[in-house]
Amino acid sequence: MKRLKLMFSHFSVVSMGLVALLGLVIMIVHAPGWAWLLVPFGVLAQMLNEYNLHRFVFHLPPPKQQWAFNLLYQVHYGHHDFPTNHGLFFVPPWVALPVLGFNFAAVWAIAALVGLPAAFDIAVAIVLVGGVLTFMAYEWFHMTAHLPVAKTRVERHVTTLHNQHHFRDFSKWFHVSPGGEVIDRAMHTAIDRDDLKNKQRAEFIRTLGMRPDDGRLVRARARFAGKYGLTEDEIARAARA
Numbered sequence: 001m002k003r004l005k006l007m008f009s010h011f012s013v014v015s016m017g018l019v020a021l022l023g024l025v026i027m028i029v030h031a032p033g034w035a036w037l038l039v040p041f042g043v044l045a046q047m048l049n050e051y052n053l054h055r056f057v058f059h060l061p062p063p064k065q066q067w068a069f070n071l072l073y074q075v076h077y078g079h080h081d082f083p084t085n086h087g088l089f090f091v092p093p094w095v096a097l098p099v100l101g102f103n104f105a106a107v108w109a110i111a112a113l114v115g116l117p118a119a120f121d122i123a124v125a126i127v128l129v130g131g132v133l134t135f136m137a138y139e140w141f142h143m144t145a146h147l148p149v150a151k152t153r154v155e156r157h158v159t160t161l162h163n164q165h166h167f168r169d170f171s172k173w174f175h176v177s178p179g180g181e182v183i184d185r186a187m188h189t190a191i192d193r194d195d196l197k198n199k200q201r202a203e204f205i206r207t208l209g210m211r212p213d214d215g216r217l218v219r220a221r222a223r224f225a226g227k228y229g230l231t232e233d234e235i236a237r238a239a240r241a
Contacts, residue, residue, distance in 0.1 A: 012093040013139055016132050023128025031121035042130020050138055051183045054174040062210055066219055073220040080208055081238055083166050087228040089143050103127045142176045154178050164191055169202045212241045
């Protein structure tokens, strides 16, 4: 219950949950029966989306302009900087909702352009149901990986791999959702067990390669201290890490 309360205390999770519920209602009331067969395609598409966003957007090189760096800090850099801060666990709504809208419009448009029947329902099945439910699962497993709670076998496995991303090499293991490690292995961003024994911890691991006292980080921490409840001691320790 505590994890559910934490998840649904964030606007992006509540919004996406309502979208998934809307998608299920549309599927039940309006969509043809065969549309349910497309839901797994949405699961796969979202897992690829998760990997690509994490690797190629959330881990962009740090912008030189402070305003741009501040955006990236809220999206992901801050989560690495303070990996146990609850406010930084979840994807911001100003990222999640526009991506959702783009994906839905793209699938609907492509289905309509190629002349598929029930193009709207296809987009609902793939994006609003399969995709959003997979996003919700991602948020659950990602949150759980960072909390000191009793975990299922699957949750422990996800935590083990995700910890390697945070505390061994931030250029590896971009997946979080169970099964997503297949994508990392295919894209050569996995860490094999044999390699793990000899792999050194990446330099400045918690700041994604930046010096912890970099001015952009210092200014971003000060800018968002109030929003995320960062204490002066936490900020001071982060600058020395």
